[in-house]
Amino acid sequence: MLLWCTPLLLIWIIPSRAASFCTKSDQCPIGDNLGPPPAIAEARYDHTRIYQVELSNQTHVELFQKLEEASDSCSFMGHARAVGQKLTIMVTSHKVADFDDLLHSYNVSHRILNYNFQELIDENYRDVAPESSGPEQLNWKQYFPLESIYKWMEMLAQQRPEVVTMLDMGTSTQGLPIRGVRIAFGRENVTSVFVESGIHAREWIAPATATYIIDQLLNSPDPRVQEMARSHNWLIFPSVNPDGYRYTFKGDRMWRKNRALFGICRGVDLNRNFPFHWNVTGASGDPCRYDYSGPSAGSEVETQRIIKFLEDNTQTHRIRTFIALHSYSQLIMFPYGHSPKRVENYADLKAIGQLAAQRIKDLSGRIYKSGSIYETIYPSSGGSKDWAHGHLQIPITFSYELRGPPDSEQLFILSAKEIEPAASEAFASLQTIVEEAGKRGYYQLI
Ligand SMILES: *[C@@H]1O[C@H](CO)[C@@H](O)[C@H](O)[C@H]1NC(C)=O
Numbered sequence: 001m002l003l004w005c006t007p008l009l010l011i012w013i014i015p016s017r018a019a020s021f022c023t024k025s026d027q028c029p030i031g032d033n034l035g036p037p038p039a040i041a042e043a044r045y046d047h048t049r050i051y052q053v054e055l056s057n058q059t060h061v062e063l064f065q066k067l068e069e070a071s072d073s074c075s076f077m078g079h080a081r082a083v084g085q086k087l088t089i090m091v092t093s094h095k096v097a098d099f100d101d102l103l104h105s106y107n108v109s110h111r112i113l114n115y116n117f118q119e120l121i122d123e124n125y126r127d128v129a130p131e132s133s134g135p136e137q138l139n140w141k142q143y144f145p146l147e148s149i150y151k152w153m154e155m156l157a158q159q160r161p162e163v164v165t166m167l168d169m170g171t172s173t174q175g176l177p178i179r180g181v182r183i184a185f186g187r188e189n190v191t192s193v194f195v196e197s198g199i200h201a202r203e204w205i206a207p208a209t210a211t212y213i214i215d216q217l218l219n220s221p222d223p224r225v226q227e228m229a230r231s232h233n234w235l236i237f238p239s240v241n242p243d244g245y246r247y248t249f250k251g252d253r254m255w256r257k258n259r260a261l262f263g264i265c266r267g268v269d270l271n272r273n274f275p276f277h278w279n280v281t282g283a284s285g286d287p288c289r290y291d292y293s294g295p296s297a298g299s300e301v302e303t304q305r306i307i308k309f310l311e312d313n314t315q316t317h318r319i320r321t322f323i324a325l326h327s328y329s330q331l332i333m334f335p336y337g338h339s340p341k342r343v344e345n346y347a348d349l350k351a352i353g354q355l356a357a358q359r360i361k362d363l364s365g366r367i368y369k370s371g372s373i374y375e376t377i378y379p380s381s382g383g384s385k386d387w388a389h390g391h392l393q394i395p396i397t398f399s400y401e402l403r404g405p406p407d408s409e410q411l412f413i414l415s416a417k418e419i420e421p422a423a424s425e426a427f428a429s430l431q432t433i434v435e436e437a438g439k440r441g442y443y444q445l446i
């Protein structure tokens with residue numbers, strides 16, 4: 001009896017609130033005084049497995065090409081292309097039996113890298129700093145959401161206005177700002193280094209490394225780092241795909257693309273969208289695929305922001321170095337990705353890349369490979385560095401695949417314990433790139 005009465009009583013006692021109690025027939029507008037919006041659904045990867053398969057003959061290559069075409073329960077990291085290739089595939093729980101059966105039916109040699117991907121994701125989310133943490137608490141033992149990174153950069157700009165300036169490329173598809181910093185110690189006639197990070201949302205180590213670079217440039221006690229910091233200006237954008245990055249915190253940890261809507265699926269792979277030999281290879285025309293190149297070259301808001309920023313600033317700020325941060329696979333790559341054709345300064349980039357990889361080996365023992373994108377990872381077109389080098393003619397152009405190794409069991413879900421070592425080895429090798437390019441005369445002003 002009491003149970004039945006209570007709601008009626010409540011409405012009767014506080015009649016002024018009655019209007020905000022909506023029923024289905026009321027047709028209240030969503031979000032109108034209904035309190036906090038409902039939590040959005042979160043993707044789960046319980047008992048999702050990660051397989052690494054080896055394609056030992058053409059039958060295997062074709063088998064996995066067909067499988068990728070047919071099944072969206074299997075997410076491929078890369079495409080089946082060549083005999084001898086190792087391919088990493090994420091298989092959702094309800095397809096595990098079928099997939100395993102397929103491997104045995106065709107005698108595909110394989111390893112299971114992970115049996116329950118969600119455990120890794122849960123652990124990774126536990127290593128995210130709370131949203132309430134203040135900007136002075138940013139560190140490299142936890143991951144940070146976009147707002148925290150932006151507040152931290154603002155704090156730096158306030159603390160050291162003579163050195164740090166906030167930059168803003170404009171807003172993303174969903175209206176978030178794409179913000180970065182300029183670090184300049186006031187030396188005249190120096191060239192600039194541009195750092196693009198986080199174009200692929202799930203590669204969390206990239207924004208974390210970008211903030212590490214900013215911190216080192218400003219605060220390193222090492223005289224050699226200080227000299228490098230001062231002999232260039234730095235334009236650093238930790239997350240050029242803020243919609244995607246945000247979605248990896250509240251939505252799907254494995255999201256890669258931007259969040260533009262195309263029919264039943266969302267997202268363009270921004271690193272396939274740049275207008276230089278666009279869509280010629282290694283990209284998909286299907287908005288439901290992870291490497292969708294978009295409806296046309298440079299179609300995406302975020303791509304346009306990056307293009308405009310670089311077109312406006314490459315001459316005036318003398319940008320001679322372009323660095324893009326990605327994960328994983330431990331590679332230091334240079335253009336091109338769209339073709340095996342060698343860039344005009346291939347020999348220099350190859351030599352510099354090898355020295356950068358050696359620096360990492362000396363420092364941490366980690367093995368990074370270096371080479372052109374086309375020859376080290378896989379052919380792909382519409383990438384930002386092909387455009388930066390081929391169109392804008394920025395001579396020193398590298399893109400990193402940071403930790404873990406190519407056969408990583410964690411894929412993009414790098415443990416927070418590895419942020420600091422991953423970022424510091426990347427920073428050391430960036431130092432090598434800049435110093436070596438300097439020795440080779442790339443930063444001389446004519
Ligand atoms: C399966 O592959 C292994 C080596 O890859 C080979 O030794 C074996 O004979 C194959 N078995 C069948 C049934 O094809």
Ligand SMILES: *[C@@H]1O[C@H](CO)[C@@H](O)[C@H](O)[C@H]1NC(C)=O
Pocket residue numbers: 056057059060106107108109
């Ligand atoms: C492909 O390789 C597997 C494993 O080595 C082997 O069992 C199978 O017979 C091969 N198929 C063809 C058509 O060569």
Ligand SMILES: *[C@@H]1O[C@H](CO)[C@@H](O)[C@H](O)[C@H]1NC(C)=O
Pocket residue numbers: 188189
């Ligand atoms: C910078 O370049 C300008 C124009 O070439 C020149 O006049 C000036 O002396 C240079 N400053 C320094 C510190 O080298």
Ligand SMILES: *[C@@H]1O[C@H](CO)[C@@H](O)[C@H](O)[C@H]1NC(C)=O
Pocket residue numbers: 279283284285286293294295296
């Ligand atoms: C991009 O390339 C893919 C694969 O070749 C093709 O299916 C698609 O139609 C292309 N997109 C456009 C807009 O031409």
Ligand SMILES: [Zn+2]
Pocket residue numbers: 200203325326327
């Ligand atoms: Zn990437």
